[in-house]
Structures are given as C-alpha cells and as structure tokens.
Amino acid sequence: DTEVTQTPKHLVMGMTNKKSLKCEQHMGHRAMYWYKQKAKKPPELMFVYSYEKLSINESVPSRFSPECPNSSLLNLHLHALQPEDSALYLCASSQGEGWESYTFGSGTRLTVV
Amino acid sequence: AQKVTQAQTEISVVEKEDVTLDCVYETRDTTYYLFWYKQPPSGELVFLIRRNSFDEQNEISGRYSWNFQKSTSSFNFTITASQVVDSAVYFCALTTTSGTYKYIFGTGTRLKVLA
Numbered sequence: 001d002t003e004v005t006q007t008p009k010h011l012v013m014g015m016t017n018k019k020s021l022k023c024e025q026h027m028g029h030r031a032m033y034w035y036k037q038k039a040k041k042p043p044e045l046m047f048v049y050s051y052e053k054l055s056i057n058e059s060v061p062s063r064f065s066p067e068c069p070n071s072s073l074l075n076l077h078l079h080a081l082q083p084e085d086s087a088l089y090l091c092a093s094s095q096g097e098g099w100e101s102y103t104f105g106s107g108t109r110l111t112v113v
Numbered sequence: 114a115q116k117v118t119q120a121q122t123e124i125s126v127v128e129k130e131d132v133t134l135d136c137v138y139e140t141r142d143t144t145y146y147l148f149w150y151k152q153p154p155s156g157e158l159v160f161l162i163r164r165n166s167f168d169e170q171n172e173i174s175g176r177y178s179w180n181f182q183k184s185t186s187s188f189n190f191t192i193t194a195s196q197v198v199d200s201a202v203y204f205c206a207l208t209t210t211s212g213t214y215k216y217i218f219g220t221g222t223r224l225k226v227l228a
Binding site: 004040041042043045048056088090092098099100101102103104105106107109 | 146148150155156157158159160163165204208215216218219220221
C-alpha cells in the first residue's frame with residue numbers, strides 16, 4: 001500500500017460546528033504532516049508529527065487541533081472555524097523528517113459557511 | 114534567507130511541444146535538497162524527483178528531465194513531447210539541514226497542454 005488516504009473528500013461546515021479530518025497511511029512512515037492550501041497558492045505547513053509526537057506547530061490557531069492516535073493515523077479536529085479557513089487540507093507522510101520525499105493524500109476540500 | 118522562485122505563473126503549450134519549467138532557489142546552506150512535485154486537478158501532490166546539493170548530475174526519466182546547476186542556483190524541469198495528461202501545477206521545493214527540514218515551496222507553475 002503506497003497511498004495516503006484522506007476522508008472526507010469534501011466537507012461543508014458551519015462556523016459553530018465541530019468536525020474532524022482523517023488521514024491514514026500504511027507505509028510504515030514515521031512522520032506525518034498537515035498542510036493547508038488556498039487556491040492558486042503553494043501548500044502551507046501546519047503541523048508535523050514525528051514518531052507520533054507533535055514536533056512542529058506553525059503557530060496554527062487553536063481552532064485547529066491535531067491528533068496522532070497511532071503511527072498510521074492522523075486527525076485534524078476543527079472547531080469554530082472562520083470562512084477564511086476554507087481551503088484544501090492535505091495530509092502527507094514520509095519515512096522520517098528531513099530530506100525524504102513526501103507521499104500526499106488527495107486532500108479534503110473544506111468550505112466554512 | 115531561503116527562497117524558491119518559480120517565475121512562470123502559467124504556461125500553455127500545444128501537445129508534443131517541449132516545455133521547460135524554471136526553478137531558482139536561494140540558500141546559504143551547503144547541504145540542501147531540491148524537489149519537484151506535480152499537482153493534477155485531483156489535488157494530491159505527486160513526487161517527481163529529489164536532488165541533493167552534492168549531486169549535480171542531470172537526470173532523465175522518460176519524457177522528463179531535470180537540469181541542476183549550482184552555479185546559477187537553478188533546478189529546471191523539462192517535459193519533452195508534452196501530453197494533455199501533463200497538465201497540472203508543478204511545484205519546486207527546497208529543504209535544508211538548518212532548522213527543521215521544512216519544505217520551502219515555490220509558488221508553482223500551472224502548465225496547460227492543449228490538444
């Protein structure tokens with residue numbers, strides 16, 4: 001299995017809702033990432049988990065809460081989002097941090113209304 | 114400062130034409146890694162190539178080739194005999210040994226290959 005699977009593919013949520021994005025990989029990768037991508041922009045790093053521990057938080061607002069329950073799974077919990085948070089949320093994984101290539105999922109297209 | 118510049122925002126070519134996507138990078142580190150990723154309309158970024166700073170050999174993979182030149186801080190990507198399936202956004206990225214190995218992405222080049 002050489003894929004990163006993200007669910008759901010599309011999500012529409014209100015500003016008072018609580019929802020979660022899910023990411024799964026079974027490649028034995030030890031680093032997992034959340035990126036946010038706005039239209040016509042490059043991906044922006046949000047969080048990095050290395051060996052199931054949060055190693056990088058790019059000063060992301062607390063309305064985004066990451067979780068890594070095990071080495072294969074990464075969640076992003078969303079609460080009280082703003083319309084400007086609407087974006088493509090990409091999950092990625094790599095063997096470890098650093099210079100390796102990433103395997104990306106196809107993303108969750110989030111719309112906040 | 115570390116930076117990746119992809120000056121070409123959008124390129125349109127007719128199928129079977131060759132096209133080169135430019136990437137210029139800035140870093141003071143002596144050890145660094147350069148990448149190209151392809152993002153088709155489906156959304157996922159697909160890894161194409163990684164080069165480290167000590168390996169200036171050019172690489173060819175099928176219709177794809179890469180020209181790494183440290184003297185000009187460039188890592189350009191050429192598609193030969195382009196096809197409609199090559200239509201995508203292409204990102205060049207840099208990571209270095211200083212700090213936390215985070216990717217620094219260029220702004221991307223949107224390639225449209227017309228039939």
